[in-house]
Amino acid sequence: MTLAVHNIEVVYEDVMLVVKGASIRVPSEGIVALLGANGAGKTSLLRAMTGLLSVHRGRITRGHVSIDDQPVDTRRAPDVVRAGVSQVMEGRRVFVEFTVEENLRVGAYARTRAGLADKLDRIYGMFPILGQRRTQRAGYLSGGEQQMLAIGRALMAEPRYILLDEPSLGLAPQVVEQIRDLIVGIRDSGTGVLLVEQNAAMALSIADHGYVMENGKIVMDAPARALRDDDDIREFYLGAGTGGASLREVKHYRRRKRWLS
Numbered sequence: 001m002t003l004a005v006h007n008i009e010v011v012y013e014d015v016m017l018v019v020k021g022a023s024i025r026v027p028s029e030g031i032v033a034l035l036g037a038n039g040a041g042k043t044s045l046l047r048a049m050t051g052l053l054s055v056h057r058g059r060i061t062r063g064h065v066s067i068d069d070q071p072v073d074t075r076r077a078p079d080v081v082r083a084g085v086s087q088v089m090e091g092r093r094v095f096v097e098f099t100v101e102e103n104l105r106v107g108a109y110a111r112t113r114a115g116l117a118d119k120l121d122r123i124y125g126m127f128p129i130l131g132q133r134r135t136q137r138a139g140y141l142s143g144g145e146q147q148m149l150a151i152g153r154a155l156m157a158e159p160r161y162i163l164l165d166e167p168s169l170g171l172a173p174q175v176v177e178q179i180r181d182l183i184v185g186i187r188d189s190g191t192g193v194l195l196v197e198q199n200a201a202m203a204l205s206i207a208d209h210g211y212v213m214e215n216g217k218i219v220m221d222a223p224a225r226a227l228r229d230d231d232d233i234r235e236f237y238l239g240a241g242t243g244g245a246s247l248r249e250v251k252h253y254r255r256r257k258r259w260l261s
C-alpha cells in the first residue's frame with residue numbers, strides 16, 4: 001500500500017519550472033520526511049499531489065501520482081480527497097470566523113456525511129482541547145491549537161494518507177513536541193504520513209524514511225536513520241549548518257576543505 005509520485009514536473013504560469021522530475025514513495029504504514037531549504041519546491045510537490053496547483057496558476061507537465069499502483073487523477077482536489085489523500089496546508093489555514101466544530105464538519109463533507117458524530121468523537125478523543133473548545137471561534141485558538149484543528153479537519157475525511165506542510169512552523173518547542181506525538185499517533189492508527197519540515201531534527205526523529213529536495217530535485221533518498229547519521233545532513237539541517245549555503249555547496253566546501261588540508 002503506497003502513495004507514489006512518479007517523475008513529477010511542475011510549472012507555474014506556463015514558464016517557471018520549479019519541480020524537475022521528483023519521485024517519492026509514502027507507504028501507508030509509515031512516516032516519510034521531505035526536507036529542503038526555502039524555495040526547494042516542497043509545497044509545489046504537495047500541491048501537485050492534491051490538485052491544488054491550478055489555484056496557484058501551476059500545472060503538472062510530466063509524471064503522475066498513484067495509489068497502490070493505480071493512477072490518481074489529480075486535476076480536481078475533491079477527487080484526490082475521495083481517493084484517500086488529505087493535505088494540511090502551510091500556515092495552518094483554518095476558517096477563523098467558524099467555530100471549531102464547524103471547521104471539522106467542513107473536513108467531513110469532502111468525502112461523506114455518514115457517521116459525522118462518530119468522526120467528531122474520534123477527533124475530540126485525539127485532541128481533547130478541541131472538544132473543550134468546540135463552540136468557540138477558531139480565530140481565538142492559539143497557534144498550536146489551530147494547527148491541531150487543521151490536522152483534525154484533514155483527518156475528518158478519514159484519509160489513508162495525510163500530507164503535512166510544515167506543521168511545526170512558528171510553534172514553541174513544547175507545542176512542537178505535542179504535534180510530533182500527534183503525528184506518531186496518526187501513523188499508529190494506520191494512516192501514512194508525508195511530513196514536510198524545516199525542523200529536520202523533529203522530522204527525522206519520528207520518520208522511517210526521508211527525502212531531501214533541492215532546487216526542484218530529490219537529491220537524497222534514504223532511511224531516516226541514515227539521514228540522521230549523515231555528516232552533510234547534520235551539518236546543514238541539524239544545527240551545525242553554515243546558513244544559506246545549499247547542501248551541494250556544503251559538500252563542495254567540505255571537499256575543498258579536505259583538499260586544502
Ligand SMILES: Nc1ncnc2c1ncn2[C@@H]1O[C@H](COP(=O)(O)OP(=O)(O)OP(=O)(O)O)[C@@H](O)[C@H]1O
Pocket residue numbers: 012013016018036037038039040041042043044045056057058090
Ligand atoms: N504560484 C506561484 N507562481 C509562481 N512561482 C511560484 C508559485 N508558488 C511557488 N512558486 C515558486 O516555486 C518555487 C518553489 O516554491 P515552493 O513554495 O514549492 O517551495 P518550498 O520548498 O515549499 O519552500 P518553503 O520552505 O519556503 O515553503 C519557489 O521559487 C517559488 O517562488
Ligand SMILES: [Mg+2]
Pocket residue numbers: 042043044090165
Ligand atoms: Mg513550502
